[in-house]
Amino acid sequence: MQGQGTIRLFKRGPTAEFRLFVFVVLSLSLLLVDSRWRVLDPARQAVSVALYPFQRLVLAPRDAIESVNGWFDAASLARTEKEALQRQRIELAQISTHAAQLAAENRLLRRLLNVSEMVSQASVAVEVLYEPPNAFTHHLVFNKGSSSGIEPGMPVIDEGGVVGQVIRVTPFTSEAALLTDEKISIPAQVLRNGLRVIVFGGSSSGKVEVRYLTNDADIVPGDTLITSGVGGYFPAGLLVAKVDHIERDAASGFAVAVASPLSHPERYRHFLVLRTDTTKSEASQEAKPSGSPSDKP
Amino acid sequence: MVRHPTNHKPAAPGLGKSSLSSLEPIDSAPFRRPSSGVFVWGTILLVWLFSLLPWRLWQPTPDLLLLVIAFWCLNEPRRVGMLTAFIFGLLMDVHDAGLLGEQALVYSLVAYGAITLTRRLQHFNPVVQAVHMLPVVVIAEGLSSLVHAWLASEWAGWGWLWSALFTVVLWPLADILLHLPQRRQEEIDSGAA
Numbered sequence: 001m002q003g004q005g006t007i008r009l010f011k012r013g014p015t016a017e018f019r020l021f022v023f024v025v026l027s028l029s030l031l032l033v034d035s036r037w038r039v040l041d042p043a044r045q046a047v048s049v050a051l052y053p054f055q056r057l058v059l060a061p062r063d064a065i066e067s068v069n070g071w072f073d074a075a076s077l078a079r080t081e082k083e084a085l086q087r088q089r090i091e092l093a094q095i096s097t098h099a100a101q102l103a104a105e106n107r108l109l110r111r112l113l114n115v116s117e118m119v120s121q122a123s124v125a126v127e128v129l130y131e132p133p134n135a136f137t138h139h140l141v142f143n144k145g146s147s148s149g150i151e152p153g154m155p156v157i158d159e160g161g162v163v164g165q166v167i168r169v170t171p172f173t174s175e176a177a178l179l180t181d182e183k184i185s186i187p188a189q190v191l192r193n194g195l196r197v198i199v200f201g202g203s204s205s206g207k208v209e210v211r212y213l214t215n216d217a218d219i220v221p222g223d224t225l226i227t228s229g230v231g232g233y234f235p236a237g238l239l240v241a242k243v244d245h246i247e248r249d250a251a252s253g254f255a256v257a258v259a260s261p262l263s264h265p266e267r268y269r270h271f272l273v274l275r276t277d278t279t280k281s282e283a284s285q286e287a288k289p290s291g292s293p294s295d296k297p
Numbered sequence: 298m299v300r301h302p303t304n305h306k307p308a309a310p311g312l313g314k315s316s317l318s319s320l321e322p323i324d325s326a327p328f329r330r331p332s333s334g335v336f337v338w339g340t341i342l343l344v345w346l347f348s349l350l351p352w353r354l355w356q357p358t359p360d361l362l363l364l365v366i367a368f369w370c371l372n373e374p375r376r377v378g379m380l381t382a383f384i385f386g387l388l389m390d391v392h393d394a395g396l397l398g399e400q401a402l403v404y405s406l407v408a409y410g411a412i413t414l415t416r417r418l419q420h421f422n423p424v425v426q427a428v429h430m431l432p433v434v435v436i437a438e439g440l441s442s443l444v445h446a447w448l449a450s451e452w453a454g455w456g457w458l459w460s461a462l463f464t465v466v467l468w469p470l471a472d473i474l475l476h477l478p479q480r481r482q483e484e485i486d487s488g489a490a
Contacts, residue, residue, distance in 0.1 A: 016379075016412050023383045023405035028444065030387075030398030035448040040397055047391045051349075055392070058349045132394035133353040136451060139394050168394070175394055182451075 041168070048170045055129065122275040124148050126156075129173060138178040138205075140164070140265060142273070150174045153233050155274045160263035161239030162186060162227060163271055174273070177201075179208055179240070179261045188240050189228040190219055196228055199240055202258065208241050210257040219257050221245050233276060239263075336478055337369050337376050345385060349392060356456030359463035362389065363407060367430060368471050370411035371418060382408035396448065399441055406437035427468035434461040 014022075034040050070077075126142035144150055146169045156163040156176045165184055168175040177184050182201045188210075189196045195218060197210045213219060223243040229236025241259035248255040265271075344365045352358065362385060369377035386401030393400070410433030418426045438457045446452045 016409060019379045020405065020409040023379050023409075024402065026383070027386075027398040027402035027405060030401065031396050031444060031448060034397040044391055044397060047388065051388065051392055054346060055349050058346050130349075130351045131354060132392070133351070133356075133358075134393050134395050136445070136449065136453060137394070141394065 044168075045170045048173065052170070052172050059130065122149075124150060124273045124275060126150075126174070126271055126273055128269045128271070132175075137183075138181045138201075139167075140176050140178065140271075142174045142176065142271070143172075144273075145170050145172045145174045147171050149275055150273050151275075154276055155227075155234045155238070157238060157272050157274060158263045158265070158268055158270075161241075161261070162234065163261075163263045163265045165233065166273060176273075178265050179263065180206055186234055186240060187228045187230040188225045191224040191226050193218055195219060196230065197225065197257075199225055199259070204258070206260070207244070208259050208261055210243070210259065211254075213246075213255040213257060215248055215250070215253055215255050217255060219243060219246065219255075223257075224262075225259060235274065235276060330479055330482065332369075332373055332475070332479060334376055337373055340475060341365055341369065341377070341381070341385070345388070348389065356454070357459030357463060359467055360460060361464075361467070363404060363434070364464050364467055364471055365475070366404060367407045367411045367434070368468070368475055370408045371415055371426065371430075372475075374412050374415050377408075378412065379405050379408045396445065399445060402444065403437045403441045406440065407434055410434075410437070423469040423472035426472070427465050430468060431462070431465045434465055 030040070124144060126144045126148075129141045129143045132139050132141060140156075142150075142156075150166055150169055152166055152169055154166045156166060162179055164176045164178040164181065165186075166174050167177045167183070178201075179186070179199075180201050182203070184201045186199045187196070188199045197213065197219070200209050200211055202209045210219070210225070221243050225240040225243065227234040227236055227238040227240055239262045241261045243257050243259045246255055246257045341362075344362050348360075348362045353360075366377060366382050366385060370379075370382065382404035383401050386399075386404030387397065389400045389404075390397050407430075411430065414429055414433070418429055421429075435458065438461045442453055442457055
């Protein structure tokens with residue numbers, strides 16, 4: 001332009017249309033790459049780490065109010081908790097004697113069968129930092145990340161059972177998809193008869209589904225589903241859901257059981273992340289860290 | 298700029314003598330002085346921080362950050378442009394744990410719309426501006442929803458339409474609040490005159 005001798009009177013960048021084109025192409029390619037591959041995760045992590053101080057900053061008033069509230073409520077809370085715990089202790093005393101008996105018996109049987117001893121699970125207690133406002137997914141963001149030993153793939157539980165699975169981790173935060181998220185599938189079994197199934201995030205909100213059941217499968221409303229331990233991400237024996245009803249499709253020959261999760265991610269702020277060995281299960285069956293530990297029942 | 302109460306009769310053409318004070322500007326549209334850069338960026342940062350709080354869980358809630366960025370794109374296109382909109386869109390994508398680029402697309406499109414409408418809308422009142430911005434926001438959000446539906450093969454429902462509507466409805470309020478420093482300046486000026 002200057003070579004032709006014209007004088008630039010006004011500072012002017014590229015035209016608005018050109019800028020729009022650049023940004024639209026950039027956004028679309030980001031969308032495409034992010035929805036198909038995981039190469040953008042480091043960038044997302046970097047931005048997320050940069051965002052973290054701001055997130056903590058704006059949430060500081062809430063946290064302060066909660067801590068003050070908690071301090072004032074502490075006395076009454078302690079009283080009610082004490083009563084509840086006392087009651088629980090009496091109930092548990094019976095159960096624990098029974099459990100001790102069973103454990104001894106189990107050890108004996110395991111030794112007879114040459115099955116290796118079950119290791120107790122290490123865990124990290126986490127608190128919900130915030131719930132991402134996203135219309136498509138049911139996720140929670142926790143206040144601890146890879147610096148506390150959390151890795152993608154680890155299960156998240158509360159006292160009701162499985163809450164979800166960690167899918168993304170930054171140094172200080174971690175993101176978990178809830179049980180009801182479409183991305184999640186959990187190998188489970190029916191507590192009553194040991195039927196192995198896979199529990200999928202439901203198409204209806206707040207529910208999970210057991211798909212690919214044959215029409216004559218022995219599963220009835222009221223059945224409890226627990227994790228089977230197949231696949232390696234979820235340790236065996238965690239409560240998952242209770243079956244509400246069965247939808248049998250005579251045409252396809254398959255049935256779907258709709259179940260309600262037994263955990264309550266919407267009620268509490270504290271959860272437990274089980275530090276299962278995600279590398280081992282990955283190596284053993286090449287499942288994606290975020291994806292489903294998929295195995296056929 | 299305040300119109301002086303004239304004691305003189307308006308000078309009719311061809312009547313001979315007329316004093317300078319009887320002259321009135323042909324275009325009496327108020328002259329807008331530019332907002333200060335600190336104020337512009339301060340409001341954007343403030344609203345961005347506010348958007349990090351957990352109040353947007355209900356899908357039809359208005360997108361205040363989009364509103365403020367669009368407002369400054371329209372009124373201060375030299376300071377705030379598509380790059381700003383794109384970057385803040387990306388930041389919101391990361392915070393909301395959505396697909397990267399989803400809100401960045403919406404923000405860039407709305408910023409483009411606002412920048413192209415700058416010349417036409419700058420002298421209109423905020424209600425007319427809001428009416429013009431409605432299709433821009435709806436088209437941007439609709440396109441983004443379509444792209445998401447294509448990529449993730451799930452349709453988000455129509456909550457975004459309400460969100461766009463509520464965002465635009467708040468435009469006049471944004472106009473009042475974000476032009477507050479200028480109004481005060483004008484009052485000071487008219488007081489001095």
